[in-house]
Amino acid sequence: MDLKDFTSFEKLIAPSVVKVMYWIGIVGICLAGLGAMATAFTMFGGGFLxxxxxxxxxxxxxxxxxxxxxxxxxxxxxxxxxxxxRDSLARGIPPR
Known part of the structure; x- marks a missing residue:
């Protein structure tokens, strides 16, 4: 990606950011789930539920x-x- 693509918003960086945030979210959700499961072991009575x-x-x-x-x-x-x-129509090529 060159500076022209970056400044004209022709090439988006957000999909890459979403993919990184996805993996961060997966780790966070799994850690929260493991924490909740660990807490369940310390409870009496309703721990299994x-x-x-x-x-x-x-x-x-x-x-x-x-x-x-x-x-x-x-x-x-x-x-x-x-x-x-848009680019294919500008060149006169019908979109597929």
Whole structure:
């Protein structure tokens, strides 16, 4: 990427940032899930239920985080695809 692409917003850096944030979020959700599971071992009575809920909550959190990040990637992908269509129409080539 050269400076012209960077200053004209023709090439977006946000998809790369979203991918990095995705992995940071995955690590955070897994650590929170492990913490909740560890806390469940110290509880008397409801510890087993809390352990099961920690597993379910971690799985739901991971799924939700994936969907959120995919929505951002799709939005940026549409921007790039529309730019390619604009460029092909400017050259007189019909989009495929």
């Amino acid at each position: 809390q352990f099961i809920m920690a597993i379910i909550g971690t799985a739901v959190g991971l799924l939700f985080w994936r969907v959120v990040c995919e929505l951002y990637i799709v939005a940026f992908g549409m921007f790039e695809r529309l730019g390619a269509i």
